[in-house]
Amino acid sequence: MEELIWYRILDNVDGQMLRAQVFGGWLVRHRNGSGLAFVSDPHLRWDVATRPVFIPEPPRVVVPPVTTDD
Numbered sequence: 581m582e583e584l585i586w587y588r589i590l591d592n593v594d595g596q597m598l599r600a601q602v603f604g605g606w607l608v609r610h611r612n613g614s615g616l617a618f619v620s621d622p623h624l625r626w627d628v629a630t631r632p633v634f635i636p637e638p639p640r641v642v643v644p645p646v647t648t649d650d
Contacts, residue, residue, distance in 0.1 A: 587630035598633060599626075 584600040596611040605621040
């Protein structure tokens with residue numbers, strides 16, 4: 581399963597709407613997570629100015645190998 585790539589839709593009132601391409605159309609959501617909608621667009625013709633949203637990766641924890649002092 582691939583991770584969704586979200587793009588901020590630049591042409592909206594508060595600039596907080598995001599979209600991600602999925603099979604058969606787009607998922608659209610508000611940045612604060614208050615709603616999610618599917619927009620049917622089988623040919624992906626919804627032309628709107630967008631910008632990729634940078635979502636930082638969670639911090640990685642490196643655990644040192646266990647050593648035994650015999």
